[in-house]
Amino acid sequence: MRKRDIERFLSGDVRDTESLDELPDEVDAPVRAGMRRNRGGEPGPRTRGRLTEEARARLVLEREAVAVDDGPPQGDRWSSWGDAEEAGPRPHPSWVVTELAAVDTELGVIKTGKEADVFLVERAVPGADRSCLMAAKRYRGGDHRLFHRDAGYLEGRRVRDSREMRAMQRRSDFGRNLIAQQWAVAEFAALRELWAIGAPVPYPVQRIGTELLLEFIGDAEGTAAPRLVQLRPGLQELADLWQQLIEAMVTLARRGHTHGDLSAYNLLVHDGELLLIDLPQVVDIVSNPRGREFLERDVRAACTWFVSRGLPADTADPEAVAELLLREAGLS
Ligand SMILES: Nc1ncnc2c1ncn2[C@@H]1O[C@H](COP(=O)(O)OP(=O)(O)OP(=O)(O)O)[C@@H](O)[C@H]1O
Numbered sequence: 001m002r003k004r005d006i007e008r009f010l011s012g013d014v015r016d017t018e019s020l021d022e023l024p025d026e027v028d029a030p031v032r033a034g035m036r037r038n039r040g041g042e043p044g045p046r047t048r049g050r051l052t053e054e055a056r057a058r059l060v061l062e063r064e065a066v067a068v069d070d071g072p073p074q075g076d077r078w079s080s081w082g083d084a085e086e087a088g089p090r091p092h093p094s095w096v097v098t099e100l101a102a103v104d105t106e107l108g109v110i111k112t113g114k115e116a117d118v119f120l121v122e123r124a125v126p127g128a129d130r131s132c133l134m135a136a137k138r139y140r141g142g143d144h145r146l147f148h149r150d151a152g153y154l155e156g157r158r159v160r161d162s163r164e165m166r167a168m169q170r171r172s173d174f175g176r177n178l179i180a181q182q183w184a185v186a187e188f189a190a191l192r193e194l195w196a197i198g199a200p201v202p203y204p205v206q207r208i209g210t211e212l213l214l215e216f217i218g219d220a221e222g223t224a225a226p227r228l229v230q231l232r233p234g235l236q237e238l239a240d241l242w243q244q245l246i247e248a249m250v251t252l253a254r255r256g257h258t259h260g261d262l263s264a265y266n267l268l269v270h271d272g273e274l275l276l277i278d279l280p281q282v283v284d285i286v287s288n289p290r291g292r293e294f295l296e297r298d299v300r301a302a303c304t305w306f307v308s309r310g311l312p313a314d315t316a317d318p319e320a321v322a323e324l325l326l327r328e329a330g331l332s
């Protein structure tokens, strides 16, 4: 999905976020109103992800008023909000700190992964009662590991600049960095779209290069929500989580999507609420020739886990679930 965005990225046109800003219009007010927690639907400040000259000049003045030297008064770096190549769907939820005088502080590692590392970042306005926690997911470009999802992904794609295509195929440092950026672009686009249709995913705050800043799923002290695989839910909770997963999969299927790498590792549970994460490879089940296969694999993975934890096999029946999703996608 979102090939258009990736192609734009490859043609060096990533800074133009105009067409992405169209997405929020697709959101029904009732869908938004039904959204959970702090994403209640109230519009946040109408700050764009990119700065006009005027805004930049204002920012300089604001920052000068906070500190006389060059660095932020505390923390690691000035908020990178104004430099974002892409920002999340609007209206931004009110918890998103958009003040340009805010400071980003890295608080630690949430998890290092095979393809990306995830860090906890606080964005706060010095001297004001205004802060939010975010998960910074940074795709790795420079190491020697291959992306396990690359194989089918690069295949058959037309990339305008063949030098870039060759670099990616050779996996040179430059090529690896391009691949990492493609994954970041793809995941951000997927999260934007899914969040906008009310799917349970973290709100995507911004993307710069290979780094995504996402809504932090966890408590106010910075403890991340457990992955589903870490839980030992009782039968009632298990049935409830299953119900939430089916609803999430139906929401995706209605838009013609399946997660593409669904497992109990890519689901977080926060206060009893299930969220889908790790979405760069979201599959378009209609246009992808292997779409049905990916959907069936996701369904099997989900059913296997839930049945292994005690959900009745006739509730989590892969055939019935796949049939339901294909019907919702208009494919049967
Ligand atoms: N928004 C978030 N809020 C809290 N924790 C998160 C968030 N996003 C990711 N994490 C944590 O970071 C881990 C890795 O994230 P993710 O699955 O997106 O990346 P990955 O590169 O696929 O990692 P892995 O190889 O471990 O699956 C997750 O399992 C989860 O524990």
Ligand SMILES: [Mg+2]
Binding pocket: 113, 265, 266, 278
């Ligand atoms: Mg993962």
